[in-house]
Amino acid sequence: MSNSTVSRRHFLKIVGVATGGLCISIALPGNVLAEKGIIEDSSTELNAFIHLDENGDTTIYCGRCEMGQGISTALPSAVADEMEADWQRVTVKQGDADEKFGPQATGGSASIRKMYLPMRKAGATAKLMLIAAAAKVWKTSPDNCYAQSHFVINKLNQQKLGFGELASIAKNMPIPDTVTLKKKSEFNYIGKELARHDQNEVVVGKRTYGVDTKMPGLKYAAMIHCPVLGGSIKSVDKTLALKMKGVTDVIEIPRFDVPFGSIGGVAVVADNTWTAQQAVEKLKVEWDLGENVVYNTKEYKQQLVANVEKPATLAKERGNVHRALKKSKHKHKATYTGGHLSHSPMEPNASVVWVQKDSCEVWASTQSPVDIQKVLGQYLKREPTDIVVHVAMAGGAFGRKFKCDYVHEAAVISEKTGVPIQLIWSREEDMRTGYYHSINAQHIEASMDEQGNVTGWLHRAAFPSIPSLFDPSLVRAPKGALSAISNHLFGVQSIRVESGDAKAHTRIGWYRAVNAIFYGFAFSTFADELAYKAGKDPLTFVNQLFDNNNKKKQKKDIKRIKAVLALVAEKSNWHNRENLPEGQGIGLAVHYSFKSFVAMAVHVEVKNDDIKVLNVDCAIDCGQILNIDGATAQMEGAVVMGMSLALTTEITFRDGAVVNSNFHDYPVMRIADMPNVRVHITDSDKSPTGLGEPGVAPFAPALSNAVFAASGKRYRDLPFKPMAV
Amino acid sequence: MKQSIIINGTKHEINVDSDMPLLWFLRDELEFTGTKFGCGKGLCGACTVHVNGQAIRSCITPVSTLVDKQITTIEGLSENGDHALQRAWLNNKVPQCGYCQAGQIMNAASLLAVNPAPTIEEIEASMQGNICRCGTYQRITKAISEAADTLSKEA
Numbered sequence: 086m087s088n089s090t091v092s093r094r095h096f097l098k099i100v101g102v103a104t105g106g107l108c109i110s111i112a113l114p115g116n117v118l119a120e121k122g123i124i125e126d127s128s129t130e131l132n133a134f135i136h137l138d139e140n141g142d143t144t145i146y147c148g149r150c151e152m153g154q155g156i157s158t159a160l161p162s163a164v165a166d167e168m169e170a171d172w173q174r175v176t177v178k179q180g181d182a183d184e185k186f187g188p189q190a191t192g193g194s195a196s197i198r199k200m201y202l203p204m205r206k207a208g209a210t211a212k213l214m215l216i217a218a219a220a221k222v223w224k225t226s227p228d229n230c231y232a233q234s235h236f237v238i239n240k241l242n243q244q245k246l247g248f249g250e251l252a253s254i255a256k257n258m259p260i261p262d263t264v265t266l267k268k269k270s271e272f273n274y275i276g277k278e279l280a281r282h283d284q285n286e287v288v289v290g291k292r293t294y295g296v297d298t299k300m301p302g303l304k305y306a307a308m309i310h311c312p313v314l315g316g317s318i319k320s321v322d323k324t325l326a327l328k329m330k331g332v333t334d335v336i337e338i339p340r341f342d343v344p345f346g347s348i349g350g351v352a353v354v355a356d357n358t359w360t361a362q363q364a365v366e367k368l369k370v371e372w373d374l375g376e377n378v379v380y381n382t383k384e385y386k387q388q389l390v391a392n393v394e395k396p397a398t399l400a401k402e403r404g405n406v407h408r409a410l411k412k413s414k415h416k417h418k419a420t421y422t423g424g425h426l427s428h429s430p431m432e433p434n435a436s437v438v439w440v441q442k443d444s445c446e447v448w449a450s451t452q453s454p455v456d457i458q459k460v461l462g463q464y465l466k467r468e469p470t471d472i473v474v475h476v477a478m479a480g481g482a483f484g485r486k487f488k489c490d491y492v493h494e495a496a497v498i499s500e501k502t503g504v505p506i507q508l509i510w511s512r513e514e515d516m517r518t519g520y521y522h523s524i525n526a527q528h529i530e531a532s533m534d535e536q537g538n539v540t541g542w543l544h545r546a547a548f549p550s551i552p553s554l555f556d557p558s559l560v561r562a563p564k565g566a567l568s569a570i571s572n573h574l575f576g577v578q579s580i581r582v583e584s585g586d587a588k589a590h591t592r593i594g595w596y597r598a599v600n601a602i603f604y605g606f607a608f609s610t611f612a613d614e615l616a617y618k619a620g621k622d623p624l625t626f627v628n629q630l631f632d633n634n635n636k637k638k639q640k641k642d643i644k645r646i647k648a649v650l651a652l653v654a655e656k657s658n659w660h661n662r663e664n665l666p667e668g669q670g671i672g673l674a675v676h677y678s679f680k681s682f683v684a685m686a687v688h689v690e691v692k693n694d695d696i697k698v699l700n701v702d703c704a705i706d707c708g709q710i711l712n713i714d715g716a717t718a719q720m721e722g723a724v725v726m727g728m729s730l731a732l733t734t735e736i737t738f739r740d741g742a743v744v745n746s747n748f749h750d751y752p753v754m755r756i757a758d759m760p761n762v763r764v765h766i767t768d769s770d771k772s773p774t775g776l777g778e779p780g781v782a783p784f785a786p787a788l789s790n791a792v793f794a795a796s797g798k799r800y801r802d803l804p805f806k807p808m809a810v
Numbered sequence: 811m812k813q814s815i816i817i818n819g820t821k822h823e824i825n826v827d828s829d830m831p832l833l834w835f836l837r838d839e840l841e842f843t844g845t846k847f848g849c850g851k852g853l854c855g856a857c858t859v860h861v862n863g864q865a866i867r868s869c870i871t872p873v874s875t876l877v878d879k880q881i882t883t884i885e886g887l888s889e890n891g892d893h894a895l896q897r898a899w900l901n902n903k904v905p906q907c908g909y910c911q912a913g914q915i916m917n918a919a920s921l922l923a924v925n926p927a928p929t930i931e932e933i934e935a936s937m938q939g940n941i942c943r944c945g946t947y948q949r950i951t952k953a954i955s956e957a958a959d960t961l962s963k964e965a
Binding site: 152280281284285289292293330331356357362363480481483509511513714718721723724748749753754755756 | 944
């Protein structure tokens with residue numbers, strides 16, 4: 086990995102830089118070299134990601150979207166590291182929607198996996214061009230020069246030239262065909278604990294998010310959506326709303342049946358958000374609710390359970406599971422369920438859009454500026470690239486802001502009013518008319534031989550799937566959505582995967598960790614149950630399951646997953662758990678998702694039926710770490726999100742509409758329940774993979790296993806303690 | 811004569827509907843966007859500011875109830891952004907997305923003003939109304955303890 090070389094063409098291709106590539110921007114002429122007549126050009130650019138000012142101030146652009154996961158620190162720090170830039174001289178800016186930044190849609194924990202090498206190469210390329218510039222000035226060979234801390238230094242005489250002085254010469258240097266990347270031992274920032282580039286702004290209230298966009302002439306909108314997916318407006322009585330002082334318009338927004346388009350509703354435009362929100366309350370809207378009015382999650386979940394407890398549609402089979410189950414004397418079966426979840430980031434959906442006759446400009450908290458261009462392009466019948474999207478910092482997203490229905494709505498309102506519109510969804514609309522993590526049921530039956538080797542594994546899953554967003558006629562999750570089951574790293578002699586019927590009645594959307602939430606829960610909980618059935622120590626049993634995996638291509642993964650499991654067992658004092666006080670227990674779980682390995686050991690105390698999580702040890706192997714602090718923060722956050730979904734949060738539908746409305750009946754975890762979280766990071770040289778999502782999956786099963794160890798009570802339904810709504 | 815309100819030491823005329831919550835007066839009229847909208851019902855704490863030094867939820871507090879009161883927002887908590895809590899927040903690298911942090915810091919500042927040496931349990935009880943979906947709670951508790959220590963040494 087280190088010292089690798091890349092061809093220039095390959096670099097440009099993967100970075101997505103337009104031809105010509107390097108561009109350094111220099112604001113003003115007049116630096117030392119210009120005065121000496123050495124440079125003639127005053128305006129330059131290094132490449133799409135790097136702008137260097139004549140005084141050395143460096144701007145590094147982040148093309149991937151920031152929502153709190155720390156990507157706008159991690160990736161630019163990799164650029165700075167290879168460039169030998171001084172981080173103190175670097176300002177990070179979020180890139181607007183532009184193909185020159187490469188793929189910008191931010192999800193699937195893919196940013197680091199996809200952009201780590203291109204970013205390093207961008208930095209290394211800039212460094213070589215700066216060195217070449219200095220060599221030209223000194224009339225020496227580049228071999229005699231090296232870069233360090235924002236300077237190029239002449240090895241022969243220790244002369245120094247600053248990056249700023251060199252910028253405009255560097256621009257005219259040929260783009261190197263190959264770059265040599267630094268060795269791990271040479272890293273300045275990669276793998277260290279660099280603070281987030283913007284935390285100083287956060288603590289003084291100066292960090293701005295999509296919701297904070299202001300501009301002259303801005304009007305404010307609030308809206309109500311059809312409470313049932315697929316419904317439409319029958320009639321709107323606007324009289325009372327329009328009578329309110331400060332209300333300028335009431336606008337009907339029809340359903341726009343493209344992925345990520347509005348589900349339809351009515352918006353009020355006013356002089357401020359408060360007035361708009363108040364006026365929405367005064368609207369009298371009659372809806373034609375449509376066919377999804379039949380949706381009741383309580384009954385639907387029971388139906389999913391029924392659908393997985395009987396034969397379902399075959400997705401994949403290896404060996405003969407039915408024969409194995411028939412032959413074995415040691416069998417176990419269990420059914421697991423989970424409810425819908427709302428992302429509920431602290432910043433509700435918000436954007437500003439200004440549609441004019443020949444332009445459309447967007448300022449939005451988003452995970453996917455490209456989808457904004459696509460949807461608005463479709464709606465306005467303009468070229469996607471004509472839609473200018475300024476990517477704002479998102480105040481949390483967790484998958485919600487990948488979908489741009491709220492931006493589309495602001496565009497409709499702006500198109501009809503001709504002014505820039507800021508649309509902010511209320512918390513209630515955010516919770517009631519969003520996209521949801523899928524409700525789900527799984528049933529597993531397994532057989533074992535006398536030694537506790539698993540001979541057959543029958544796994545049925547039923548859940549309305551994300552592909553239903555794009556094909557609403559789907560009646561069950563397609564095979565591809567179940568491939569994580571047959572690809573699981575457990576070694577079983579035969580496996581059969583079936584997909585149970587589950588038609589979608591609401592919009593299913595990526596939610597942090599996505600299907601890994603319920604797959605991780607079922608696999609690690611069921612393995613724990615099997616261990617007790619086999620009379621074995623759960624850790625020994627799970628290791629045996631991994632050891633029985635004979636697939637050659639998974640050998641390396643087996644080694645890594647066992648290592649993180651061993652690490653949390655050691656750190657949590659698992660091996661001495663018999664010394665824990667009465668009512669306490671430790672549970673283990675490990676899951677591989679999004680190319681990363683995460684294990685958790687959860688230590689609980691159970692009194693009567695109260696569960697108190699005391700400690701959580703997390704071990705991660707995501708290859709080379711970019712930022713230790715960022716990785717640690719992602720794990721702490723994953724525990725909190727995992728704990729909310731394991732214990733309390735669930736979205737309930739009745740007669741097609743969401744019943745929950747705000748944080749009083751969607752009880753996300755609060756500070757008093759925070760356990761002591763310890764994060765253990767595997768030192769690795771392997772290619773880095775992401776951590777935004779993989780930490781969420783192992784928490785709930787580790788908790789279920791811990792509660793069982795402490796109390797003998799087994800929880801198989803997420804959340805364990807749903808609030809009655 | 812128009813009624814007014816004092817925000818971060820500056821007098822502002824209340825030129826809006828008297829029912830308007832302080833949150834929207836700050837955000838949409840004065841464009842002090844550091845105070846955040848989270849729930850609109852006083853359930854999440856993102857909009858926390860101080861009235862005469864005490865934390866309140868600005869999303870449910872009408873401006874009309876604040877005539878001539880001293881309001882402090884995150885922008886006015888300290889002159890140079892160097893309140894002990896702000897320093898502790900940086901030192902512990904608390905923020906992830908950062909959206910809730912202004913409310914968290916303002917709530918914590920109100921706690922330390924009345925209880926300069928809170929126990930962990932007191933910190934948790936006091937901060938229970940402030941939600942962070944990114945999950946920075948462990949660091950928030952640590953940062954508040956650290957700020958309390960700093961303040962006691964500086965006193």
